[in-house]
Amino acid sequence: MAPTPRHVPAQVRLAGIELRLGEYASAVQLAQQALDRDPANLEANLTLVRSLIERREFDRAAAASQTLLSRFPEVGSAHTQAGLVAMRKGDRAGARAAFEKALSLEPLLLEPLGNLASLDIADRQGARARARLDARLKKTPRDSAVLVVAAQTWAATGDLVTAEAFLRRAIDADAANLDAYQQLAFVYISQ
Numbered sequence: 001m002a003p004t005p006r007h008v009p010a011q012v013r014l015a016g017i018e019l020r021l022g023e024y025a026s027a028v029q030l031a032q033q034a035l036d037r038d039p040a041n042l043e044a045n046l047t048l049v050r051s052l053i054e055r056r057e058f059d060r061a062a063a064a065s066q067t068l069l070s071r072f073p074e075v076g077s078a079h080t081q082a083g084l085v086a087m088r089k090g091d092r093a094g095a096r097a098a099f100e101k102a103l104s105l106e107p108l109l110l111e112p113l114g115n116l117a118s119l120d121i122a123d124r125q126g127a128r129a130r131a132r133l134d135a136r137l138k139k140t141p142r143d144s145a146v147l148v149v150a151a152q153t154w155a156a157t158g159d160l161v162t163a164e165a166f167l168r169r170a171i172d173a174d175a176a177n178l179d180a181y182q183q184l185a186f187v188y189i190s191q
Protein backbone atom coordinates (compact mmCIF):
# COMPACT_ATOMS: atom_id res chain seq x y z
CA MET A 1 0.00 0.00 0.00
CA ALA A 2 1.44 3.37 -1.03
CA PRO A 3 1.73 6.06 1.65
CA THR A 4 -0.95 8.72 1.53
CA PRO A 5 -0.72 12.42 2.40
CA ARG A 6 -2.07 11.72 5.87
CA HIS A 7 1.16 9.85 6.59
CA VAL A 8 3.17 13.04 6.17
CA PRO A 9 2.98 14.11 9.85
CA ALA A 10 4.23 10.69 10.91
CA GLN A 11 7.09 10.85 8.42
CA VAL A 12 8.05 14.32 9.62
CA ARG A 13 7.98 13.20 13.24
CA LEU A 14 10.09 10.14 12.42
CA ALA A 15 12.54 12.34 10.49
CA GLY A 16 12.86 14.56 13.56
CA ILE A 17 13.51 11.57 15.79
CA GLU A 18 16.14 10.23 13.39
CA LEU A 19 17.77 13.67 13.32
CA ARG A 20 17.99 13.78 17.13
CA LEU A 21 19.41 10.25 17.16
CA GLY A 22 22.12 11.20 14.68
CA GLU A 23 20.68 9.05 11.92
CA TYR A 24 21.04 11.81 9.36
CA ALA A 25 20.70 9.74 6.17
CA SER A 26 17.40 8.33 7.38
CA ALA A 27 16.25 11.79 8.48
CA VAL A 28 16.99 13.19 5.02
CA GLN A 29 15.14 10.33 3.35
CA LEU A 30 12.05 10.64 5.55
CA ALA A 31 11.92 14.43 5.28
CA GLN A 32 12.28 14.24 1.49
CA GLN A 33 9.51 11.64 1.26
CA ALA A 34 7.24 13.90 3.30
CA LEU A 35 8.07 16.85 1.03
CA ASP A 36 7.36 14.77 -2.07
CA ARG A 37 3.81 14.38 -0.75
CA ASP A 38 3.41 17.80 0.86
CA PRO A 39 5.93 20.42 -0.38
CA ALA A 40 4.33 23.10 1.80
CA ASN A 41 5.00 21.28 5.08
CA LEU A 42 7.15 23.67 7.14
CA GLU A 43 8.50 21.07 9.57
CA ALA A 44 9.50 18.73 6.75
CA ASN A 45 11.36 21.57 5.03
CA LEU A 46 13.13 22.57 8.25
CA THR A 47 14.05 18.97 9.07
CA LEU A 48 15.44 18.40 5.60
CA VAL A 49 17.74 21.43 5.82
CA ARG A 50 18.91 20.55 9.34
CA SER A 51 19.57 16.95 8.35
CA LEU A 52 21.56 17.98 5.28
CA ILE A 53 23.61 20.37 7.42
CA GLU A 54 24.39 17.57 9.86
CA ARG A 55 25.39 15.33 6.96
CA ARG A 56 27.72 18.13 5.87
CA GLU A 57 26.00 18.27 2.49
CA PHE A 58 26.21 22.03 2.42
CA ASP A 59 25.40 22.54 -1.27
CA ARG A 60 22.24 20.45 -0.98
CA ALA A 61 21.43 22.19 2.31
CA ALA A 62 21.83 25.58 0.63
CA ALA A 63 19.48 24.57 -2.18
CA ALA A 64 16.93 23.18 0.29
CA SER A 65 17.28 26.34 2.35
CA GLN A 66 16.53 28.53 -0.68
CA THR A 67 13.43 26.43 -1.37
CA LEU A 68 12.43 26.81 2.28
CA LEU A 69 12.87 30.59 2.13
CA SER A 70 10.86 30.84 -1.09
CA ARG A 71 8.02 28.89 0.49
CA PHE A 72 8.17 30.57 3.92
CA PRO A 73 9.74 34.03 3.56
CA GLU A 74 8.08 35.37 6.72
CA VAL A 75 9.05 32.51 9.03
CA GLY A 76 11.99 33.22 11.32
CA SER A 77 13.10 29.59 11.55
CA ALA A 78 13.46 29.48 7.76
CA HIS A 79 15.93 32.36 7.95
CA THR A 80 17.64 30.67 10.91
CA GLN A 81 18.28 27.60 8.75
CA ALA A 82 19.67 29.81 5.99
CA GLY A 83 21.98 31.36 8.58
CA LEU A 84 23.17 27.95 9.75
CA VAL A 85 23.94 26.94 6.18
CA ALA A 86 25.83 30.19 5.61
CA MET A 87 27.81 29.69 8.83
CA ARG A 88 28.81 26.17 7.85
CA LYS A 89 29.89 27.41 4.41
CA GLY A 90 32.04 30.12 6.03
CA ASP A 91 29.81 33.04 4.99
CA ARG A 92 29.75 34.95 8.27
CA ALA A 93 28.14 38.06 6.78
CA GLY A 94 25.39 35.99 5.18
CA ALA A 95 24.85 34.10 8.41
CA ARG A 96 24.64 37.30 10.42
CA ALA A 97 22.13 38.81 7.96
CA ALA A 98 19.95 35.68 8.04
CA PHE A 99 19.95 35.51 11.85
CA GLU A 100 19.11 39.22 12.09
CA LYS A 101 16.23 38.71 9.65
CA ALA A 102 14.98 35.74 11.70
CA LEU A 103 14.92 37.89 14.83
CA SER A 104 13.23 40.77 13.04
CA LEU A 105 10.43 38.37 12.07
CA GLU A 106 10.25 36.51 15.38
CA PRO A 107 12.07 38.43 18.14
CA LEU A 108 11.75 35.66 20.74
CA LEU A 109 13.55 32.96 18.74
CA LEU A 110 16.50 31.72 20.74
CA GLU A 111 18.59 29.91 18.12
CA PRO A 112 19.39 32.94 15.94
CA LEU A 113 20.09 35.00 19.06
CA GLY A 114 22.58 32.45 20.35
CA ASN A 115 24.23 32.18 16.95
CA LEU A 116 24.55 35.95 16.66
CA ALA A 117 26.16 36.04 20.10
CA SER A 118 28.58 33.32 18.99
CA LEU A 119 29.45 35.29 15.87
CA ASP A 120 29.97 38.41 18.00
CA ILE A 121 32.31 36.52 20.31
CA ALA A 122 34.23 35.06 17.37
CA ASP A 123 34.59 38.63 16.05
CA ARG A 124 35.94 39.69 19.47
CA GLN A 125 32.79 41.73 20.11
CA GLY A 126 31.94 40.31 23.52
CA ALA A 127 30.27 43.52 24.66
CA ARG A 128 27.91 43.37 21.68
CA ALA A 129 27.09 39.72 22.44
CA ARG A 130 26.34 40.54 26.08
CA ALA A 131 24.20 43.52 25.03
CA ARG A 132 22.11 41.24 22.82
CA LEU A 133 21.46 38.90 25.73
CA ASP A 134 20.82 41.75 28.17
CA ALA A 135 18.14 43.12 25.85
CA ARG A 136 16.51 39.70 25.54
CA LEU A 137 16.63 39.08 29.29
CA LYS A 138 14.76 42.33 29.86
CA LYS A 139 11.90 40.84 27.81
CA THR A 140 12.03 37.33 29.29
CA PRO A 141 13.99 37.47 32.56
CA ARG A 142 12.91 34.02 33.79
CA ASP A 143 13.31 32.11 30.54
CA SER A 144 15.61 29.27 31.55
CA ALA A 145 16.88 28.60 28.03
CA VAL A 146 17.77 32.27 27.51
CA LEU A 147 19.57 32.30 30.85
CA VAL A 148 21.68 29.33 29.71
CA VAL A 149 22.64 31.14 26.49
CA ALA A 150 23.47 34.23 28.56
CA ALA A 151 25.66 32.08 30.81
CA GLN A 152 27.46 30.62 27.81
CA THR A 153 28.02 34.12 26.45
CA TRP A 154 29.43 35.47 29.70
CA ALA A 155 31.60 32.38 30.14
CA ALA A 156 32.96 32.77 26.62
CA THR A 157 33.90 36.35 27.43
CA GLY A 158 35.71 35.26 30.60
CA ASP A 159 33.16 36.20 33.25
CA LEU A 160 32.57 32.89 35.02
CA VAL A 161 31.06 34.51 38.12
CA THR A 162 28.22 36.06 36.13
CA ALA A 163 27.87 32.87 34.08
CA GLU A 164 27.38 30.91 37.29
CA ALA A 165 24.76 33.39 38.50
CA PHE A 166 22.84 33.05 35.22
CA LEU A 167 22.93 29.26 35.49
CA ARG A 168 21.65 29.33 39.05
CA ARG A 169 18.79 31.58 37.88
CA ALA A 170 18.11 29.16 35.01
CA ILE A 171 17.85 26.26 37.43
CA ASP A 172 15.59 28.28 39.74
CA ALA A 173 13.34 29.08 36.78
CA ASP A 174 13.26 25.48 35.51
CA ALA A 175 14.73 22.75 37.69
CA ALA A 176 14.33 20.28 34.80
CA ASN A 177 16.68 22.20 32.48
CA LEU A 178 19.50 19.69 32.15
CA ASP A 179 21.56 22.05 29.98
CA ALA A 180 21.76 24.46 32.90
CA TYR A 181 23.17 21.76 35.20
CA GLN A 182 25.64 20.62 32.56
CA GLN A 183 26.83 24.16 31.90
CA LEU A 184 27.12 24.81 35.63
CA ALA A 185 29.38 21.77 35.93
CA PHE A 186 31.57 23.17 33.14
CA VAL A 187 31.77 26.50 34.94
CA TYR A 188 32.83 24.78 38.15
CA ILE A 189 35.45 22.77 36.30
CA SER A 190 36.75 25.93 34.62
CA GLN A 191 37.04 27.67 37.96
